[in-house]
Amino acid sequence: MEFAITEYKHCDLMKITGRIDSYTAPQINQALQVLITDDHCNIVIDLQEVTYISSSGILAFVNIQQKFSRQNRGKLVFSGISDLVYSAFELSGFYSLFEFYDNVVSAVGGF
Numbered sequence: 001m002e003f004a005i006t007e008y009k010h011c012d013l014m015k016i017t018g019r020i021d022s023y024t025a026p027q028i029n030q031a032l033q034v035l036i037t038d039d040h041c042n043i044v045i046d047l048q049e050v051t052y053i054s055s056s057g058i059l060a061f062v063n064i065q066q067k068f069s070r071q072n073r074g075k076l077v078f079s080g081i082s083d084l085v086y087s088a089f090e091l092s093g094f095y096s097l098f099e100f101y102d103n104v105v106s107a108v109g110g111f
Contacts (some may be wrong), residue, residue, distance in 0.1 A: 003028060005035070010111040011042035013104060017049040020057030029060040032076075036067065041074025045108040048080030053088050062094050075099070079107035 001018035012035055020028065035043060045061070047053075068074040069074060077099040081089075089095040101107035 001027070003031065005031065005107075006107055007040075007109075011108055012040045012048060013108065015046040015049070017102075019052040020060075021052065022056040023053040024031045025054070025056040025060040028057070029063070030088050032060075032064050036064070036074075041068065041071075042111045044101075044104065045076060046080050046081070046104050046107075047078055047079050047085055048101070048104075050057055050082070050085055053085050055088075055092060058089060058092050058094055062097060065097050076079055077101060077107050077110060080106045 001016065001020060001024035003014055003016045006013045006015070014031070016028065017105040018024070033042065065076045068076065080103055081100055086095070086100065089098070099110070101110065
């Protein structure tokens with residue numbers, strides 16, 4: 001798993017490639033926590049090149065979204081999600097917590 005973060009005017013983009021599992025989810029969570037600490041509150045997660053997401057990966061995103069909710073500012077949205085990865089969100093029941101966009105342009109434009 002690899003990720004890269006790009007800063008835009010109204011949000012930040014985290015592009016992830018590979019698998020998100022119990023080994024890689026803490027790395028993603030730590031990077032997101034750093035963004036939040038630096039007062040970056042609107043984050044787009046590009047999952048176009050993610051081949052698998054485990055419940056630990058989903059939980060990392062849920063925790064960040066809940067943190068934004070408690071602070072009453074910011075949100076986490078997803079772009080380019082494959083059917084396989086989206087089905088993991090559906091099966092977990094957490095899909096309703098997030099917004100899903102077809103591509104990065106529309107997700108970034110949403111902010």
